[in-house]
Amino acid sequence: MAVKILLINPPRSPFNGILEYAPKEARHFIHKKLIGPPLGLLMLAAATKEHDVTVFDTKGEYDLKTDAPPLSDLVAKLVEETQPDIVGTTVISSEFYYGIDILKTVKEVKPNSLTVIGGLHATLCYEDCADEAVDVVIRGQAMQQFKHLAHAIDKKLPLHTVEGIYLNTSTGLKYTGDVKSPWDIAGKDFLMPDRKHLSRWKQTYKVPNAPSPTTYLFSSLGCPYNCTFCSIWKEFNGCFYQRQLESIIEELKNIDYDIVRFADANTIVDVNFIDKLFSRIAAEGIKKEYIMDIRADTAVQHPKLIEKLAKSGLKVVICGFESYKDSELSAYNKKSQSSFIEKAIQIFHDNGIMLRGNYVIPTSYSLEDFKAMAAYAASHRVAYAGYTILTPMPGTVLYEKEKKYIADKDLSKYNFFNAVLPTKLPYEVFHREVGKLWLIKKGKDVI
Ligand code: B12
Ligand code: SF4
Structure with a gap:
């Protein structure tokens, strides 16, 4: 039954x-x-x-x-x-x-x-x-x-x-106790999702100015990096699972959407895998537009791969710049350098990729810090720019470090749009300053 x-x-x-x-x-x-x-x-x-x-x-x-x-x-x-x-x-x-x-x-x-x-x-x-x-x-x-x-x-x-x-x-x-024989969910036990369940809302999965709706597909789960503010590596205990290449090809062939966002935390971890995947996409004649999360350092280290992906349909990249200050990147354990931001922007733009660069703003920012941030962002413009607030998401390393200072425990505010740690500036002024930053961008589009 x-x-x-x-x-x-x-x-x-x-x-x-x-x-x-x-x-x-x-x-x-x-x-x-x-x-x-x-x-x-x-x-x-x-x-x-x-x-x-x-x-x-x-x-x-x-x-x-x-x-x-x-x-x-x-x-x-x-x-x-x-x-x-x-x-x-x-x-x-x-x-x-x-x-x-x-x-x-x-x-x-x-x-x-x-x-x-x-x-x-x-x-x-x-x-x-x-x-x-x-x-x-x-x-x-x-x-x-x-x-x-x-x-x-x-x-x-x-x-x-x-x-x-x-x-x-x-x-x-x-x-009830651990699962004795766990499935290999990204590998041999992967289950193909049936997007028909969501047909009723298909048109709502269209971002403003996009020609058609976007669907999501994961080619991997988890992330091998350990950024202090990030929940994802904690969700997967620091493990990274790559899906099987042919299973992704099969999924792409059957997807009834023209735009596919890779829902991976970090799409390019295994460079050779992504290289082979896009060779297979080209060989199969799969014609779609892709959106991916790619780290700035990955783009800088593998410009030829970015060029290849762009030729096979990569149109939008979301890149967590996080900060233009090496001291902040190091505090976040980002394992990247601020100098990569400029280089990565150049590589993506040279390949006609629309870039969303995201910065996280700590609640300790003063008006001088905002001024410096704005000056940097204005000289490193990307098509879409996102500025959100450094938030100690429950379960993260940052949360453990900051929990005694948390000013607002209302979980509805834990979406990177609200300060939950005390702000150096008055609360409203801090949010207004973050809001102002959203004007610094290259394009007129909204994502
Ligand atoms: C797809 C996605 C979305 C989609 C769809 C989410 C939805 N449910 O509607 C959209 C675009 C709507 C979205 C929006 C947001 N998202 Co989002 N999103 C993701 C993303 C990229 C992938 C999630 C995913 O599909 N994973 C793959 C699936 C298979 O895994 P899963 O969802 O975890 O599900 C598995 C298990 O968790 C479990 N499970 C899940 N649900 C259930 C339910 C039951 C009953 C059971 C038994 C098990 C179970 O089984 C599933 C299958 O194995 C993640 C980042 C990432 N790569 O993980 C961020 C992420 C989840 N999003 C995040 C955030 C913050 C947001 C936003 C608040 C961002 C924002 N500031 O706007 C918004 C919220 C909406 C809004 N506009 O305000 C954070 C969450 C952090 C946190 N600790 O809360 C993440 C981790 C990104 C990040 N950088 O930190 N998001
Ligand atoms: S922020 Fe990005 S690179 Fe850092 S752990 Fe999370 S997914 Fe990985």
């Missing part, structure tokens, strides 16, 4: 201090409604495809419509319509409360649905999930555990027989 599974992607956090205090002329450029497919939920849907799975993206449904009903009404209606046996939601830090709210509504409407929470925040801060609305917490890449959980519900097996999950009991979270 098929189990009815409902997977809900929560809305984005509405808190955006940069946008709130930015000068009017800068607001247009600050990204407000960045929408992209919830790939994690698609992977869970792939793992349970023998069941009756509904994926629902509230970002496409609720965030973008001014006349959308309250989230609780939307979720209640969904639960009434689908009558799910299992409801899962995915949480990053800033969307954590929404995730819990969703599961609360589920419990009000259908108390016997099994509620499951997972995703980055649940992985790094699983103790936060011990809310009465939550039945099960699954950490990490959870396809295997989620499949076994659905099987247990289907066969009416006790949940403690499912390995690698946390059961929320009256005495707290109880771990």
Whole structure:
């Protein structure tokens, strides 16, 4: 018998201090409604495809419509319509409360649905999930555990027989023990996501000024670097997993989107792999436009590879410049140099690639620091420029270092758009100064 599974992607956090205090002329450029497919939920849907799975993206449904009903009404209606046996939601830090709210509504409407929470925040801060609305917490890449959980519900097996999950009991979270034979999820056990689950929201996955919607694909998981502010290497315990080349080719061939964003933390880690992948893309005649996250030092060290990728469709690169000061880069353990920024910009621009360069602004910045930052950014313009706030995301090295100074513990603010550490400048002035920086860019486009 098929189990009815409902997977809900929560809305984005509405808190955006940069946008709130930015000068009017800068607001247009600050990204407000960045929408992209919830790939994690698609992977869970792939793992349970023998069941009756509904994926629902509230970002496409609720965030973008001014006349959308309250989230609780939307979720209640969904639960009434689908009558799910299992409801899962995915949480990053800033969307954590929404995730819990969703599961609360589920419990009000259908108390016997099994509620499951997972995703980055649940992985790094699983103790936060011990809310009465939550039945099960699954950490990490959870396809295997989620499949076994659905099987247990289907066969009416006790949940403690499912390995690698946390059961929320009256005495707290109880771990069922490690998975004995873990899947090789990026390798031989990779599951092909079915993007048809998201057809209803396809048009919302279109960034302003792009000709058509973008889908996401991961060619790797994790990152071998250890930047202090970053959650991703912590999520994967510092490991890096590369997918098999032919499996990526197969996925690309079947993708019904013209623009593909590599959702990797850091796409070019294995230079030879990416080189071979793009040779195969060319040989197969796959014609798409690509977006990737590439480090500045990687571009500087491998300009020929960037040229090759550009010829095969690489159109947009997102590059975490983070800072123009070597002292800050070193404090972040970025393992790069500020001098690479200028060189990387040159390489990307020479190859016709639109570059998004992102800087993170520490809350210790004074007006002089902002002036120096603005002068640097103005002489190193990129098509899109992003300026966000250095945030101690729970679970990161930075969080451990700064936790005693944290001024705002409201997780909805942990989206890089709000200062949660004390600011040297008055709070509003700090956010306004960050907002002003968004005007320094080369193009007129918004991403
Ligand atoms: C795709 C993506 C998005 C997409 C889609 C996300 C969504 N759910 O809607 C979009 C574009 C919407 C997005 C937006 C944002 N994102 Co984002 N995003 C990513 C990205 C690039 C890839 C995530 C991914 O697909 N991974 C691959 C999948 C397979 O893994 P997964 O999602 O972790 O899912 C697996 C497990 O976690 C688990 N799992 C996940 N969910 C569930 C649910 C259940 C029930 C279970 C059992 C298991 C489970 O199983 C899954 C399959 O194995 C990551 C960076 C990265 N490379 O990881 C950032 C990242 C997740 N994003 C991040 C952030 C901060 C944001 C924004 C707040 C950024 C911003 N300032 O605007 C916004 C939020 C929305 C907004 N506009 O305000 C941070 C989160 C940090 C944190 N600690 O919270 C990350 C890590 C980037 C970073 N540099 O730090 N994002
Ligand atoms: S910031 Fe980028 S390079 Fe640093 S650990 Fe995170 S993904 Fe890797």
